Amino acid sequence: MSVLQVELREGLLRDECTVTNIRKSLIPGIVIVSLDCQGSKVEFDVLKELLVVSEGGKTEYTLSREKPEYDEKKDFVAWGYVISKKNVEATPPKQKLIVSLWGYMVMIESSENINICFNLMDKVYFKLKHS
Numbered sequence: 001m002s003v004l005q006v007e008l009r010e011g012l013l014r015d016e017c018t019v020t021n022i023r024k025s026l027i028p029g030i031v032i033v034s035l036d037c038q039g040s041k042v043e044f045d046v047l048k049e050l051l052v053v054s055e056g057g058k059t060e061y062t063l064s065r066e067k068p069e070y071d072e073k074k075d076f077v078a079w080g081y082v083i084s085k086k087n088v089e090a091t092p093p094k095q096k097l098i099v100s101l102w103g104y105m106v107m108i109e110s111s112e113n114i115n116i117c118f119n120l121m122d123k124v125y126f127k128l129k130h131s
Contacts, residue, residue: 006039040110058131074130
C-alpha cells in the first residue's frame, strides 16, 4: 500500500489504517471492527460474511458523497447517511462523525476538523479496501 496522508475535504474523508481489533458483537453473525488510522480512529459493525480485512492487516477507508472506485470482488462498499456530528471534549479536542449504513454503524473520531466535510443526512458511501 502506498503512503497516504489523511485526505480531508468537502464531501471526502480518506485514511490509511491498521485493523487493531475484530470482535464478536452480541448480535449473532455480526462483528465489530476497530481501525487505528493516520488521522482518525474508526469503529464499525458488519456482517461477518462481508468482512474484507483481517486483524493486524493494513487497509484504507473512504467516506465520500460520490461512489468511490472499488474492486467488486474484494472491497466492501455500502451507502448510508451521516446521522451525527459531535465535538468530543478531550485533550486534544476531537470530532466524531456517525454514519448509519442501513442499521450498521460507522463511527469516525479524529482530532482533524472532519465535521466540516459532511452535513447531517448527507448520503455517503463507505468503502473499506481489501487487505
